Amino acid sequence: MSFVLEDRVREATATTGTGAFTLAGAVTGYRSFSSVMVNGDTTWYACVLPGGAWEVGVGTWVTGNTLQRTTVLRSSNANALVSFAAGTKDIFIAQPAVKANVQNNTFPSGTLMLFQQTSAPVYWTKQVSHNDKALRVVSGAAGSGGSNAFSAALNSARVVGNTTITQATMPSHSHSYLVGAAANVIQSNNSFPALTNSVGANTGSAGSDGTHAHAYNIDVQFVDLIICSKD
Known part of the structure; x- marks a missing residue:
């Protein structure tokens, strides 16, 4: 699918209402849309009912020689989709004025x-x-x-x-220390005996459990x- 812009592409269409344009063949001296486009290609188009409504926009050509009205850029219907009346219209590839600025293209x-x-x-x-x-x-x-x-x-x-x-969220641990013990704390000569054995004990806990x-x-x-x- 490509965007196509070619010279001297012009056909007739008898399409009425707001549906896709059914192309009726090239006007004498011009080329058809099908000669320059394949299914899914897009182009700028202008469709004119002589003495009546007109529409300029982006069209998508599909197999069966139909041009879908993908985007309306300008029209006689306040720049909205035109519901064309009966009659033969000219439809051709043309660069819209709003696309004439290089920066805009x-x-x-x-x-x-x-x-x-x-x-x-x-x-x-x-x-x-x-x-x-x-x-x-x-x-x-x-x-x-x-x-x-x-x-x-x-x-x-x-x-x-x-x-x-x-307690549940901290590593399990303890702090131990040894306490000496003897049968008699003070002997008769007022001296301390040698410590003969020891027992284990733990420090008390501290902290406030604050956040x-x-x-x-x-x-x-x-x-x-x-x-x-x-x-």
């Missing part, structure tokens, strides 16, 4: 692009469905997700939630961008 209509500015450039429309989000590079289909806003997730005052250390937290700063530098769609 660089990208196909609907192309999305990032800009580092507040307002959209000329021929582009600022998209506002996404706000305060980060960008993610993917190898598959493009989409969006997540639940936390960028500024809320990456601000300068973040604290890990409070945690209370309990604590860990503060951290991820105030990442950033540049604001806007998403714009090509008109």
